[in-house]
Amino acid sequence: MALTRDFRETVQARVQRDRAFRQGLLGEAIESLLSGEVALGKELLRDYINATVGFPKLAVHTKIHIKTLHQMFGPRGNPTARKLFGIVAYLQRVEGVRLQVRPAHAGLHKRRQSSMGTKRSASAA
Numbered sequence: 001m002a003l004t005r006d007f008r009e010t011v012q013a014r015v016q017r018d019r020a021f022r023q024g025l026l027g028e029a030i031e032s033l034l035s036g037e038v039a040l041g042k043e044l045l046r047d048y049i050n051a052t053v054g055f056p057k058l059a060v061h062t063k064i065h066i067k068t069l070h071q072m073f074g075p076r077g078n079p080t081a082r083k084l085f086g087i088v089a090y091l092q093r094v095e096g097v098r099l100q101v102r103p104a105h106a107g108l109h110k111r112r113q114s115s116m117g118t119k120r121s122a123s124a125a
Contacts, residue, residue: 008047015051022052023097030088030099039075045087046073053094061090 033041
């Protein structure tokens with residue numbers, strides 16, 4: 001479903017006035033990419049870029065031609081990891097944030113380690 005111009009303008013206005021919303025949009029875009037929802041991640045990044053730095057400024061700072069940037073974040077775009085991570089690094093610097101990747105089920109990992117430790121102790125006894 002295509003977004004209407006009014007909706008995009010509303011999102012852009014909120015991004016410009018609400019820092020938490022802006023940072024949340026950037027984080028959600030990256031999370032979408034990492035979870036395999038590439039089309040959604042690219043669309044969210046495109047919205048974020050349009051509402052913040054803009055494609056012309058992004059092109060200057062990343063040394064990627066503006067037309068290439070538009071293609072990368074278009075429906076059929078397929079950005080390379082090097083270019084995509086370069087763009088994400090630049091956007092983080094501009095936003096003043098550093099996104100981190102953490103396991104969603106960190107507690108599960110700890111439980112496995114503690115149960116493995118218990119089994120080792122039991123077999124050693």
